[in-house]
Structures are given as C-alpha cells and as structure tokens.
Amino acid sequence: MAYKIGEAARKVGCKVETVRFYEQAGLLPEPARSEGNFRLYSDTHLEQLRFIRHCRSLDIPLDDIRTLLQLKERPAENCTDINQVIDEQIVRVDAQLESLKQLRASLLTLRSQCVSGEAENTCDILRELMGCSCHDLQADKQIR
Structure with missing residues (x-):
C-alpha cells in the first residue's frame, strides 16, 4: 500500500x-x-x-x-556491533544522570539559601543568581 x-x-x-x-x-x-x-x-x-x-x-x-x-539490513551477522551502539547509549545516559544529579544538588543548595518569606530585594536566591561569576565572558574563555 x-x-x-x-x-x-x-x-x-x-x-x-x-x-x-x-x-x-x-x-x-x-x-x-x-x-x-x-x-x-x-x-x-x-x-x-x-x-x-x-x-x-x-x-x-x-x-x-x-x-x-x-x-x-545484515541479519545474519552477530549482535556485537548492535550491543556496542546500545552500550555507548547507556554510557551517555549514565553521564546525563550524573549531570542531572549535580544540577539537582546545585538547585537544592540554592534553594536552601532562602528559608524565609522575605521581600524579593533581600532574597538570597536572587542575590546568588545575580552575583554568580561562572558565566562571565572571561570565565567562559577559561572553561573552554
């Protein structure tokens, strides 16, 4: 059809x-x-x-x-190459999981900085996000 x-x-x-x-x-x-x-x-x-x-x-x-x-398209061959492709994907997924765990830990640390319902202008979370230098142009060049 x-x-x-x-x-x-x-x-x-x-x-x-x-x-x-x-x-x-x-x-x-x-x-x-x-x-x-x-x-x-x-x-x-x-x-x-x-x-x-x-x-x-x-x-x-x-x-x-x-x-x-x-x-x-080559069904007569053994699965070694197929297994290798899937094993490599598992390694990538494991790396993503580790990265997500680190991201979660960073967010939990950030969240723990503000336990009160203070006004936005005194919020430690916003202060931390604004004061972070990890994304400055110079820092980006050093990371690469």
Missing part, C-alpha cells in the same frame, strides 16, 4: 516535517513519486519510521540510528 506523507506521518504518530527530516538525514529511503509528484510511502517506510521514532524515544543519536539501520 502507498501513503502520502501526511497519512504516513499520522500512522506513525509524528509530523510531516519529521518524516521529511528523516528522509533528508538519509535515515529513510527516498519514496516513490506519484504522477502528481506526491511522495508515496510504503509499509516498509512506515516500519522504518517506527523504528527510527522508537530509537529517538530512547534518545539514540541520529548517527547511531543510521548504524543500527545498516546493521538491521
């Missing part, structure tokens, strides 16, 4: 722009065209779109999705 782009997008639960983006990124093969020059997506396209969307829901980067799609 053939689907126009809007219908294909609806069937997989995304926007038309998303389908175009994946096509332009080389993750989705170019579809056939109708006599009126409409893109015509097949069930195979929809299956691949679902695969891509599931990977994106796991925050897998586009380059890794591209690799997984290539590996998917």
Whole structure:
C-alpha cells in the first residue's frame, strides 16, 4: 500500500516535517513519486519510521540510528556491533544522570539559601543568581 506523507506521518504518530527530516538525514529511503509528484510511502517506510521514532524515544543519536539501520539490513551477522551502539547509549545516559544529579544538588543548595518569606530585594536566591561569576565572558574563555 502507498501513503502520502501526511497519512504516513499520522500512522506513525509524528509530523510531516519529521518524516521529511528523516528522509533528508538519509535515515529513510527516498519514496516513490506519484504522477502528481506526491511522495508515496510504503509499509516498509512506515516500519522504518517506527523504528527510527522508537530509537529517538530512547534518545539514540541520529548517527547511531543510521548504524543500527545498516546493521538491521545484515541479519545474519552477530549482535556485537548492535550491543556496542546500545552500550555507548547507556554510557551517555549514565553521564546525563550524573549531570542531572549535580544540577539537582546545585538547585537544592540554592534553594536552601532562602528559608524565609522575605521581600524579593533581600532574597538570597536572587542575590546568588545575580552575583554568580561562572558565566562571565572571561570565565567562559577559561572553561573552554
């Protein structure tokens, strides 16, 4: 069966722009065209779109999705390369979790600076946020 782009997008639960983006990124093969020059997506396209969307829901980067799609086309090979892609994603997620823990700790520290309902002009949280030098131009140059 053939689907126009809007219908294909609806069937997989995304926007038309998303389908175009994946096509332009080389993750989705170019579809056939109708006599009126409409893109015509097949069930195979929809299956691949679902695969891509599931990977994106796991925050897998586009380059890794591209690799997984290539590996998917070689089903006789073992899973070592697929496992490596997923293991790398797990490492990235662990790093994000650690970063979020640090962010949470910073916010808790900031929040602990104001325990009273004082006026805004004496709020220690606002004073701390305004007095922070960690985002000065000089500090940014040193960090890089």
